[in-house]
Amino acid sequence: MGQKNITLKMPTDFTEGDLKHKIGKKQRIKNFTFQIEGKSLDARNKSNIHWLVRVLITSEEIKEKISGKDLELNIPYKKRKENVIIVGSGPAGFFAAYVLQIAGFKTSLLERGSEVEKRIKSVNDFEKTSVFNPENNYAFGEGGAGTFSDGKLTSRSKHISLERKFIIKTYIEAGAPKEIKYLAQPHLGSDKLKTILKNIRLKYCEIGGVLNFETQLTDVKIKEGNASSVETNSGVMDTSILVLATGHSAYETYRILMQKGLRFRTKNFALGCRMEHPQQIINLAQWGKEKLPGVKAAEYRLSSKADGKQQVYSFCMCPGGTIVPAAAYPNSNIVNGMSLYNRDAKFANAACVAGVNLNELLEREVSASEALDWLEKLEQSFYEQTNSYQAPSCSISDFINKKNPKSNLESSYPFGLTPEPLWDMLPVKVSNSIREGLKDFSRKIKNFESGNLVGLESKSSAVIQVLRARSGLCEGFENIYMLGEGSGYAGGIISSAADGIKGAMNIIAQFE
Numbered sequence: 001m002g003q004k005n006i007t008l009k010m011p012t013d014f015t016e017g018d019l020k021h022k023i024g025k026k027q028r029i030k031n032f033t034f035q036i037e038g039k040s041l042d043a044r045n046k047s048n049i050h051w052l053v054r055v056l057i058t059s060e061e062i063k064e065k066i067s068g069k070d071l072e073l074n075i076p077y078k079k080r081k082e083n084v085i086i087v088g089s090g091p092a093g094f095f096a097a098y099v100l101q102i103a104g105f106k107t108s109l110l111e112r113g114s115e116v117e118k119r120i121k122s123v124n125d126f127e128k129t130s131v132f133n134p135e136n137n138y139a140f141g142e143g144g145a146g147t148f149s150d151g152k153l154t155s156r157s158k159h160i161s162l163e164r165k166f167i168i169k170t171y172i173e174a175g176a177p178k179e180i181k182y183l184a185q186p187h188l189g190s191d192k193l194k195t196i197l198k199n200i201r202l203k204y205c206e207i208g209g210v211l212n213f214e215t216q217l218t219d220v221k222i223k224e225g226n227a228s229s230v231e232t233n234s235g236v237m238d239t240s241i242l243v244l245a246t247g248h249s250a251y252e253t254y255r256i257l258m259q260k261g262l263r264f265r266t267k268n269f270a271l272g273c274r275m276e277h278p279q280q281i282i283n284l285a286q287w288g289k290e291k292l293p294g295v296k297a298a299e300y301r302l303s304s305k306a307d308g309k310q311q312v313y314s315f316c317m318c319p320g321g322t323i324v325p326a327a328a329y330p331n332s333n334i335v336n337g338m339s340l341y342n343r344d345a346k347f348a349n350a351a352c353v354a355g356v357n358l359n360e361l362l363e364r365e366v367s368a369s370e371a372l373d374w375l376e377k378l379e380q381s382f383y384e385q386t387n388s389y390q391a392p393s394c395s396i397s398d399f400i401n402k403k404n405p406k407s408n409l410e411s412s413y414p415f416g417l418t419p420e421p422l423w424d425m426l427p428v429k430v431s432n433s434i435r436e437g438l439k440d441f442s443r444k445i446k447n448f449e450s451g452n453l454v455g456l457e458s459k460s461s462a463v464i465q466v467l468r469a470r471s472g473l474c475e476g477f478e479n480i481y482m483l484g485e486g487s488g489y490a491g492g493i494i495s496s497a498a499d500g501i502k503g504a505m506n507i508i509a510q511f512e
């Protein structure tokens with residue numbers, strides 16, 4: 001039996017039958033099976049937009065053989081006596097707990113929020129009543145920040161291919177569509193993610209993992225330089241190993257950890273607003289038409305260094321999605337974007353952010369705790385400006401021209417928008433860079449300047465970073481690991497989950 005990889009150009013609305021027919025014709029073979037291994041949209045030429053589909057064909061009529069082993073993550077099992085407490089059930093915490101449980105540790109996963117079913121209700125109630133729930137919101141609760149996300153499974157992190165394969169396999173086993181294995185831009189959407197979360201939770205519990213919802217870490221007891229137990233709002237728990245995967249929104253947890261001697265430093269991050277356009281504008285600009293059969297909604301990725309100083313770029317683009325109030329604490333206005341699997345909502349949104357080095361921005365050396373205070377204040381100022389969860393906003397052209405913003409901007413944002421001079425609400429250097437970036441983007445996408453800007457977008461990555469000795473181990477400790485986005489070494493679902501897995505594999509090696 002021979003095997004061969006080929007790449008075929010296919011129309012956007014091709015069927016499996018069309019693909020099979022084309023393979024047979026191109027290879028001049030009759031009896032074969034095939035598997036899609038890659039699928040990406042080629043929209044460079046608007047009059048010939050097509051999929052590039054990479055297939056692996058298996059047939060007796062093929063002479064070639066594909067060499068090389070399909071490597072998989074190897075998680076060694078043995079009965080172990082150590083118990084591990086993992087704090088935070090986002091992608092990093094969940095995958096760390098899951099891998100450690102498979103390896104034979106006794107794991108307990110603590111999550112300050114509730115299971116996803118209850119969390120959904122709290123988020124819906126918040127949007128109906130404006131009463132914020134500090135435990136269950138867009139940042140906290142089962143699945144972490146990843147739950148109400150766009151569910152894009154792309155990552156620019158390097159050296160995570162085994163971990164990525166494991167994550168994708170776990171998601172597919174939990175009900176994710178198989179296409180996430182081969183799409184160049186895999187996407188789940190928040191609706192699919194919620195079902196997947198319930199199923200992976202069941203799987204983790206089936207193999208002996210313990211999930212403690214509504215359990216918030218409030219203190220860590222350190223004995224002879226190592227964590228011996230954790231204090232929570234529902235009691236004290238002893239631990240042999242502590243894994244912290246609390247994300248980059250958990251400001252009070254960061255402050256507890258600083259007091260306990262974990263060392264942090266500031267890191268570069270990004271600040272800005274979210275841009276929003278009717279999806280047709282983006283479809284027309286990218287495809288030359290409003291609809292393209294077989295493709296959900298057009299995307300963009302933009303970057304500019306128009307002011308010659310700071311990189312401005314689009315981030316976390318959500319075609320056919322909504323802008324959501326993503327704050328983890330009351331009286332803050334932070335926005336982010338999400339979508340459902342079908343990506344068929346009316347608007348497209350994406351962050352528009354400028355890179356920030358806080359020491360340069362404030363022209364002094366800033367400590368990690370000052371960086372947290374500074375960001376928290378900025379996030380609160382966006383609430384104070386409207387004195388409500390209505391988000392400050394203006395049109396892109398008003399931002400560019402510093403012109404009094406108009407009212408009644410149409411938006412997907414659930415609390416509505418209040419016209420405000422966003423350019424005056426951001427630090428001046430950030431505002432100036434974003435203005436030049438937006439001018440540049442408006443030259444690239446037709447009608448771009450007619451879109452909205454909504455603030456504040458401050459959560460594209462952590463503002464601080466813990467000092468780690470090796471794969472996740474916190475400097476100065478032998479049994480405290482900090483993983484995922486909150487550690488400052490990862491960002492996004494796949495990269496945070498992969499960091500969780502790498503940390504877990506390091507613990508396995510350490511206790512071998």
Ligand SMILES: Cc1cc2nc3c(=O)[nH]c(=O)nc-3n(C[C@H](O)[C@H](O)[C@H](O)COP(=O)(O)OP(=O)(O)OC[C@H]3O[C@@H](n4cnc5c(N)ncnc54)[C@H](O)[C@@H]3O)c2cc1C
Pocket residue numbers: 087088089090091092093094110111112113138139140141142143144145146147148149150151152153154215216217218245246247248249250253316324326336337338483484485486491492493494496497
């Ligand atoms: C609206 C939105 C859309 C997004 N869309 C995408 C996307 O499409 N693709 C993508 O790759 N990324 C996306 N992201 C980013 C992604 O969700 C995060 O990068 C990822 O979730 C980080 O994973 P994590 O496990 O490190 O932390 P988190 O997901 O932040 O999880 C941390 C968990 O710790 C819990 N916790 C915090 N403190 C405590 C404590 N003291 N005690 C107990 N529990 C605690 C929290 O409740 C939370 O559940 C999005 C984020 C948001 C907010």
